[in-house]
Amino acid sequence: MHRALSCRHTHALRAVAALLMLAMASACTVGPDYVKPTLAVPANYKEAAADGTAWKLAEPGDRTGRGKWWTVYEDPLLSALQDVVTTSNQDLRVAQSRYTQARALAEGASSNYLPTITAGASLIRFRNSASSFGATSSNIGPATAYRLPLEVSWELDLWGRVRRTVESTEASSQAAAADLETVRLSLQAELALDYFLLRSLDSERQLLDRTLVAYRKAYELTVNRHEGGAASDADVAQAETQLKTAQAQEIDLRVQRAQLEHAIAVLIGKAPAEFSMPQAALESLPPSVPLALPSELLERRPDIASAERQMASANAQIGVAKAAFYPTISIGASAGFEGAKGSDWFNWPSRFWSVGPSAALILFDANRRRAVSDQAQAAYEGTVATYRQTVLNAFQDVEDNLAELAILAEEAVIQEAAVKASRRSVAQTSNRYEAGAASYLEVVVAQTFALTNERAAVNISRRRMLASVRLIKALGGDWNVADLPPGNAKVAVKKDQAPVQPQTK
Numbered sequence: 236m237h238r239a240l241s242c243r244h245t246h247a248l249r250a251v252a253a254l255l256m257l258a259m260a261s262a263c264t265v266g267p268d269y270v271k272p273t274l275a276v277p278a279n280y281k282e283a284a285a286d287g288t289a290w291k292l293a294e295p296g297d298r299t300g301r302g303k304w305w306t307v308y309e310d311p312l313l314s315a316l317q318d319v320v321t322t323s324n325q326d327l328r329v330a331q332s333r334y335t336q337a338r339a340l341a342e343g344a345s346s347n348y349l350p351t352i353t354a355g356a357s358l359i360r361f362r363n364s365a366s367s368f369g370a371t372s373s374n375i376g377p378a379t380a381y382r383l384p385l386e387v388s389w390e391l392d393l394w395g396r397v398r399r400t401v402e403s404t405e406a407s408s409q410a411a412a413a414d415l416e417t418v419r420l421s422l423q424a425e426l427a428l429d430y431f432l433l434r435s436l437d438s439e440r441q442l443l444d445r446t447l448v449a450y451r452k453a454y455e456l457t458v459n460r461h462e463g464g465a466a467s468d469a470d471v472a473q474a475e476t477q478l479k480t481a482q483a484q485e486i487d488l489r490v491q492r493a494q495l496e497h498a499i500a501v502l503i504g505k506a507p508a509e510f511s512m513p514q515a516a517l518e519s520l521p522p523s524v525p526l527a528l529p530s531e532l533l534e535r536r537p538d539i540a541s542a543e544r545q546m547a548s549a550n551a552q553i554g555v556a557k558a559a560f561y562p563t564i565s566i567g568a569s570a571g572f573e574g575a576k577g578s579d580w581f582n583w584p585s586r587f588w589s590v591g592p593s594a595a596l597i598l599f600d601a602n603r604r605r606a607v608s609d610q611a612q613a614a615y616e617g618t619v620a621t622y623r624q625t626v627l628n629a630f631q632d633v634e635d636n637l638a639e640l641a642i643l644a645e646e647a648v649i650q651e652a653a654v655k656a657s658r659r660s661v662a663q664t665s666n667r668y669e670a671g672a673a674s675y676l677e678v679v680v681a682q683t684f685a686l687t688n689e690r691a692a693v694n695i696s697r698r699r700m701l702a703s704v705r706l707i708k709a710l711g712g713d714w715n716v717a718d719l720p721p722g723n724a725k726v727a728v729k730k731d732q733a734p735v736q737p738q739t740k
Contacts, residue, residue: 264395265561266554269331269547272619274626282637283526302710305427307522312512313430316503320426321419323504329416337411341404349395350389350566357382362509384571394561397553405550412720413541420537425710426502428701433495434517435697436488441516442689443485450478450682453665457675470675477679479688517696521640521703527710529630536629536712540719542622549615556608562596632709639702641696650692657685 305317321327359380392398457474460466500510533539570588572581597604664681667673 251339263393264398264554265557266395266399267550269550272546272622273544274623276533277630279631280529280634282634282641293329293413304707305423307524307707308427308519309522310430310519312561313427316426316499317423317432319503320422320585324422324502325504327415327418327422330415333507334408334415336412337404337408340409344397344404347390347400347416348392350387352384352385352387356382357612361663373457378575379572380572381576382573384569384573386567388565388567390563391567393564394558396558398557399551403548403551403555404550406544406689409721410541410544410548413537413544416537416714416718417541418723419710420575420708422502422705422715423712426499427704428500429495429502430710431697431700432703433492433499433512434515435693435700436492436495437514438518438693438696439634439690440485440488442686442693443481443488446682446686446689447478447481447485450474450481452727453682454478454680456669464549465671466675473675477682515566517693517700519700520696521699524703524706524710525650529633532629532633532710534624534716535714536709537711537714539625539629540716542618543624544719546615546622547609549618553608553611553615556604556611559597559604559607562594564590564592564594566590616654629709633706636702636706636709640699640706643699643702647692647695647699650695654685654692661685667687 301312305313321413358379361378361380361384390397454471454474454477457466457470461468461471496510496512500507501510503510527535541608568588568590570586572585573587574582574585660681661678664673664678668675668678
């Protein structure tokens with residue numbers, strides 16, 4: 236009898252194993268396989284082709300020291316600040332946490348490849364109804380049931396629902412990693428922009444300080460000439476007006492500088508009261524920025540990489556939605572001990588077990604699955620449009636800044652000539668005024684033109700430096716799609732970016 240039961244158990248297990256092997260052999264993955272859409276990419280940048288001598292094609296060696304693109308400016312203070320912003324900025328930590336969340340979701344989706352095993356224990360005191368069918372005085376109760384089960388459940392991924400889900404979450408985690416790099420690059424560029432803006436204000440302040448010295452001398456000379464009867468009250472008033480106006484302009488620059496200093500402090504994760512920058516004029520010229528081919532821009536911009544990975548994730552979701560139209564097949568098993576007394580828990584005769592497959596198919600859901608599938612398809616089409624628009628915006632960013640740098644370089648030459656001419660005009664007019672051959676109004680006009688031209692020259696220098704930073708950002712800094720972590724990569728959090736642990740009382 237025992238041998239017959241054992242044979243029946245063996246045959247049942249073999250049947251289940253055969254069914255499992257047959258199901259795995261016939262497994263498939265529904266939904267479209269991901270293929271990156273093709274894009275029409277120009278062979279060269281339009282604005283770079285206009286002046287082929289201004290730019291050089293990037294060579295592999297140009298990417299040495301990747302991750303620190305700001306070193307091309309050869310400014311130690313800027314480099315020191317950039318090192319801080321990459322470790323202490325709070326917006327960057329937010330982006331890091333989003334990537335960590337995305338990786339956790341991907342790891343959670345991968346766990347569905349394996350069965351779920353649960354164990355438990357229960358003690359139930361019960362009494363059956365005396366009115367139930369088959370009730371007798373001996374089985375009504377009350378009684379106690381002791382149960383110690385171990386259960387295993389495993390959904391067979393016959394249609395690729397789990398595979399597509401893992402594919403989608405891993406692509407989403409890569410998109411989050413690219414978003415993290417986009418935030419990092421944006422913060423680095425914002426810091427550089429604020430830094431050069433501040434330095435250009437320092438240049439303007441130095442210019443105004445020199446101008447104020449000249450205006451004070453002119454004012455004192457006019458007052459002396461007025462006391463000697465050689466200048467009118469109007470000349471004195473004009474000289475004083477010019478001096479006070481320049482003083483007001485110098486004070487206004489202090490407001491802008493203070494605000495930029497505060498902005499830099501926040502970028503590096505400090506309170507404005509804890510940070511200050513020494514004054515130093517903007518004296519450097521925009522460095523030469525190596526240009527990659529337009530086709531390589533698709534590999535160098537993290538925002539493009541994020542849009543492409545979001546597209547891959549949405550494509551996989553179509554497969555998840557289509558898998559819902561097929562039956563769900565799972566294998567379940569349970570074993571353990573049960574009895575009417577606690578002492579029966581571990582008695583071999585009190586054992587129980589069960590194993591077998593189960594299948595379920597939704598026959599009617601009022602087109603709910605169809606709606607989900609249509610939604611997934613529409614979401615994918617939206618990500619394709621977003622990807623293409625992101626690429627177009629990237630090309631526009633590069634072309635805009637190439638044009639600005641090339642045109643401003645021409646303007647800087649002409650403006651420098653205007654500055655030199657205006658300085659000669661001031662010197663000649665001042666000499667004529669001192670000799671009594673010109674009115675003070677002519678001096679005021681010449682000095683006003685000179686100050687305007689010199690401030691315009693500083694403004695052009697500022698715009699050239701800002702355009703160079705924006706061009707480097709538009710080119711993706713030193714990032715490359717090869718830097719993107721694999722979809723199944725584990726999260727590596729740096730010590731200086733370790734998550735903040737919640738406080739407990």
